[in-house]
Amino acid sequence: MQFQISREFIEKIEALVESKNNKELLVQLEDMHHADIAEILEELDLNDATYVIKLLESDKTAEVLLELDDEDREKILDNLSAKEIAGEIEEMDTDDAADIVGELSPEIKELVIANIEDEQHADDIVDLLRYDENSAGGLMAKELVKVNENWSVTGCMSEMRDQAENVTRVHSIYVVDNRNKLKGRLSLKDLITAPSTSQISDVYIDKVDYVTVDTKGEEVARIMQKYDLEAIPVVNEMGKLVGRITVDDILDFIKDEAEKDYQMAAGISEDVEADSSIWQLTRARLPWLVLALLGGFISVNVLETFDGAMEKHGALFFFVPLIAAMAGNVGVQSSAIVLQGLANGSLRGSLINRLFKEVLLSLFNGFVLAVLLVLGGVFLLNLDFDFGLTVAISLISVIVTASLIGTFVPIILDRQGIDPAMATGPFITTSNDICGILIYFSIAKIILGF
Amino acid sequence: MQFQISREFIEKIEALVESKNNKELLVQLEDMHHADIAEILEELDLNDATYVIKLLESDKTAEVLLELDDEDREKILDNLSAKEIAGEIEEMDTDDAADIVGELSPEIKELVIANIEDEQHADDIVDLLRYDENSAGGLMAKELVKVNENWSVTGCMSEMRDQAENVTRVHSIYVVDNRNKLKGRLSLKDLITAPSTSQISDVYIDKVDYVTVDTKGEEVARIMQKYDLEAIPVVNEMGKLVGRITVDDILDFIKDEAEKDYQMAAGISEDVEADSSIWQLTRARLPWLVLALLGGFISVNVLETFDGAMEKHGALFFFVPLIAAMAGNVGVQSSAIVLQGLANGSLRGSLINRLFKEVLLSLFNGFVLAVLLVLGGVFLLNLDFDFGLTVAISLISVIVTASLIGTFVPIILDRQGIDPAMATGPFITTSNDICGILIYFSIAKIILGF
Numbered sequence: 098m099q100f101q102i103s104r105e106f107i108e109k110i111e112a113l114v115e116s117k118n119n120k121e122l123l124v125q126l127e128d129m130h131h132a133d134i135a136e137i138l139e140e141l142d143l144n145d146a147t148y149v150i151k152l153l154e155s156d157k158t159a160e161v162l163l164e165l166d167d168e169d170r171e172k173i174l175d176n177l178s179a180k181e182i183a184g185e186i187e188e189m190d191t192d193d194a195a196d197i198v199g200e201l202s203p204e205i206k207e208l209v210i211a212n213i214e215d216e217q218h219a220d221d222i223v224d225l226l227r228y229d230e231n232s233a234g235g236l237m238a239k240e241l242v243k244v245n246e247n248w249s250v251t252g253c254m255s256e257m258r259d260q261a262e263n264v265t266r267v268h269s270i271y272v273v274d275n276r277n278k279l280k281g282r283l284s285l286k287d288l289i290t291a292p293s294t295s296q297i298s299d300v301y302i303d304k305v306d307y308v309t310v311d312t313k314g315e316e317v318a319r320i321m322q323k324y325d326l327e328a329i330p331v332v333n334e335m336g337k338l339v340g341r342i343t344v345d346d347i348l349d350f351i352k353d354e355a356e357k358d359y360q361m362a363a364g365i366s367e368d369v370e371a372d373s374s375i376w377q378l379t380r381a382r383l384p385w386l387v388l389a390l391l392g393g394f395i396s397v398n399v400l401e402t403f404d405g406a407m408e409k410h411g412a413l414f415f416f417v418p419l420i421a422a423m424a425g426n427v428g429v430q431s432s433a434i435v436l437q438g439l440a441n442g443s444l445r446g447s448l449i450n451r452l453f454k455e456v457l458l459s460l461f462n463g464f465v466l467a468v469l470l471v472l473g474g475v476f477l478l479n480l481d482f483d484f485g486l487t488v489a490i491s492l493i494s495v496i497v498t499a500s501l502i503g504t505f506v507p508i509i510l511d512r513q514g515i516d517p518a519m520a521t522g523p524f525i526t527t528s529n530d531i532c533g534i535l536i537y538f539s540i541a542k543i544i545l546g547f
Numbered sequence: 548m549q550f551q552i553s554r555e556f557i558e559k560i561e562a563l564v565e566s567k568n569n570k571e572l573l574v575q576l577e578d579m580h581h582a583d584i585a586e587i588l589e590e591l592d593l594n595d596a597t598y599v600i601k602l603l604e605s606d607k608t609a610e611v612l613l614e615l616d617d618e619d620r621e622k623i624l625d626n627l628s629a630k631e632i633a634g635e636i637e638e639m640d641t642d643d644a645a646d647i648v649g650e651l652s653p654e655i656k657e658l659v660i661a662n663i664e665d666e667q668h669a670d671d672i673v674d675l676l677r678y679d680e681n682s683a684g685g686l687m688a689k690e691l692v693k694v695n696e697n698w699s700v701t702g703c704m705s706e707m708r709d710q711a712e713n714v715t716r717v718h719s720i721y722v723v724d725n726r727n728k729l730k731g732r733l734s735l736k737d738l739i740t741a742p743s744t745s746q747i748s749d750v751y752i753d754k755v756d757y758v759t760v761d762t763k764g765e766e767v768a769r770i771m772q773k774y775d776l777e778a779i780p781v782v783n784e785m786g787k788l789v790g791r792i793t794v795d796d797i798l799d800f801i802k803d804e805a806e807k808d809y810q811m812a813a814g815i816s817e818d819v820e821a822d823s824s825i826w827q828l829t830r831a832r833l834p835w836l837v838l839a840l841l842g843g844f845i846s847v848n849v850l851e852t853f854d855g856a857m858e859k860h861g862a863l864f865f866f867v868p869l870i871a872a873m874a875g876n877v878g879v880q881s882s883a884i885v886l887q888g889l890a891n892g893s894l895r896g897s898l899i900n901r902l903f904k905e906v907l908l909s910l911f912n913g914f915v916l917a918v919l920l921v922l923g924g925v926f927l928l929n930l931d932f933d934f935g936l937t938v939a940i941s942l943i944s945v946i947v948t949a950s951l952i953g954t955f956v957p958i959i960l961d962r963q964g965i966d967p968a969m970a971t972g973p974f975i976t977t978s979n980d981i982c983g984i985l986i987y988f989s990i991a992k993i994i995l996g997f
């Protein structure tokens with residue numbers, strides 16, 4: 098049943114665009130889901146894609162545009178007039194419309210807004226543009242179904258039918274008082290099962306979760322997930338109902354956040370994809386590599402100060418990558434667990450307890466690894482026992498230190514109001530490399546003496 | 548408005564449990580959201596939590612149990628009789644009920660199922676247990692609202708009210724024929740706005756997305772996200788409607804998958820949290836550290852074969868952590884981008900193009916970093932130019948190799964049907980460390996000769 102894009106189909110569409118066979122193009126694309134059309138457009142070149150967008154009706158293309166990658170959409174919009182863009186915007190829900198308008202350059206933005214025919218729609222969009230993108234105000238749509246607590250159920254049904262025209266999905270009907278203050282909610286199911294003679298105020302549920310326009314996106318996502326909500330109303334500072342956020346927006350938000358965290362942990366600082374340009378990929382990747390290079394310079398310096406060991410205990414240098422790798426891995430593990438704990442709230446209890454637990458855990462892991470190291474070193478690598486023991490003791494110390502750095506750097510950053518995700522990946526690996534090597538040689542120097 | 552758990556409140560609940568003040572406990576907890584009660588229970592000790600579960604009504608506690616961590620729930624269920632568990636199961640939707648029953652030990656499972664009074668409910672649960680957890684069958688619930696295409700709209704409304712009783716949220720009404728084959732869908736909105744004299748077959752939408760019981764969870768998630776669906780019907784091999792999957796289940800699924808990928812990349816192989824036990828954390832972390840240790844042994848061996856360099860070019864060893872770190876970071880970056888590309892389908896185009904792009908990108912990045920290395924080496928570390936150049940040339944080669952390994956190992960694993968997420972984190976870092984060091988010294992040997 099699902100649509101599968103094929104090379105042949107793309108070529109067919111390209112040929113139809115080439116020959117300007119609009120009739121056949123419409124036959125091919127008319128019944129297709131907008132998400133599928135978007136997939137096709139991403140395979141076409143810019144001119145062909147623009148041609149298709151101009152050909153199709155804007156109630157369809159508005160949805161298609163929303164499905165496209167930011168980059169692809171931007172390029173296509175550059176090829177459309179302000180009037181054409183306004184036509185697309187007109188068909189979008191206010192939240193999506195505001196996102197698209199917000200991406201336009203200031204001059205085009207003004208022109209586009211001036212070209213929107215539905216004044217209420219334009220007002221709503223301008224209103225939404227005020228809010229920070231990552232706040233409930235920036236995520237909400239103006240479209241919702243609301244009823245006055247003083248209405249009757251019958252009167253409400255007909256009023257509601259009109260309102261529902263503009264709303265793709267009715268999750269909840271919100272109940273407000275005469276001054277538009279949010280009082281409660283009602284499901285469509287409640288409404289059709291209620292006796293038609295009753296008043297709304299008799300049947301509505303006065304417990305309703307809501308957020309205010311300033312609530313952060315992360316907090317909205319947390320609340321909607323915790324309470325399994327499909328939509329949440331948004332009120333302004335005065336408690337008046339101004340919009341609602343639906344679960345599909347939050348789904349996108351959660352996915353983006355997870356991707357961002359994942360990329361940050363891998364040392365990629367911008368949202369790039371496998372098909373981004375080399376320039377974009379470089380911009381996202383190079384800064385972290387420069388950081389690692391600087392860290393590398395420091396470790397060169399650290400090793401130089403211990404070059405006295407080279408003559409008598411040169412083998413110490415052979416273990417440097419092993420020590421650095423263990424420090425890096427342990428640090429990344431610890432920081433990943435702490436970061437997820439910070440994100441989902443499972444990081445409870447006092448810092449002292451956490452310190453105690455982390456030390457215990459890393460001592461235990463370190464001990465197991467140290468035993469393996471001594472066994473492996475003596476039997477596989479023919480080291481003498483004293484030397485193996487030196488490396489093993491260093492290894493335990495390095496593991497404990499790395500796990501403490503991995504655990505507490507994100508916690509400290511978080512308490513300082515800095516995004517703790519900064520502390521994963523290259524940053525934590527680099528600092529643990531340096532600390533690890535320093536500890537390793539210091540301990541070796543004490544034990545072996547050089 | 549949001550509930551904030553406080554130390555004082557927990558202590559109050561503990562005191563009420565201690566004094567067996569059931570009346571006051573009920574007053575405190577009765578109106579609370581089940582997700583909040585779950586949060587409180589996680590702070591209580593096992594006996595207190597069990598006491599609260601036994602005290603509250605099962606329509607509430609069923610929801611509370613579903614919110615708890617797997618571990619906490621398991622412990623509480625151990626303290627309940629089969630009859631008590633069956634009472635909870637009775638109140639759950641079939642999909643959640645099957646998940647919980649599936650977690651029980653075989654003997655308890657049978658006893659619990661035998662104690663479920665509603666035979667239809669028990670049948671549904673047993674039926675759901677057959678399916679793989681990660682398939683549409685394992686994710687779906689049996690509860691849904693369906694109507695026969697031959698019914699009238701009026702007849703349908705009353706029938707539907709009965710059905711809707713059992714369904715928390717009506718996303719879509721599914722239309723089936725006399726043999727229960729899925730024909731299409733209808734929204735509640737469509738139904739109330741349709742003329743009451745019409746037949747269902749006149750008003751339903753015959754285009755409906757669906758999945759079969761065997762469809763993989765990832766594919767269900769992809770379809771629901773792509774087409775922005777809030778629920779999707781599930782049919783069996785004969786096209787008969789057997790269940791539906793709702794967006795909130797998919798939200799949990801997506802979050803779990805993202806967490807799993809993130810943990811895998813950080814070298815954590817089981818689903819652990821910051822508050823998991825030391826034993827669990829060790830089981831999740833230690834295997835990866837052992838892998839890194841083995842990698843470390845190999846790098847010791849590699850370095851030993853180049854120990855001839857120590858006398859004349861000992862400084863080469865100072866750059867080992869720098870080279871290893873660059874190889875590791877580049878590899879992780881490349882593999883992360885490829886993995887996300889594999890997951891979201893943005894990895895299009897031929898392998899040759901990808902190879903070409905990756906080489907170009909890494910050559911460019913490598914060149915920039917090599918220039919920085921030479922400048923830094925000569926001016927900051929007082930290296931002589933020839934030596935700096937040797938390290939720089941090695942660095943470029945190492946970066947190109949690491950990015951190719953990071954790019955193609957996940958692609959190859961994916962084509963072999965192995966989870967490519969295996970190839971991130973410790974695995975890619977360790978193999979790149981070894982390759983990097985090998986390349987570095989080989990090039991140095993050719994240029995400097997030792």
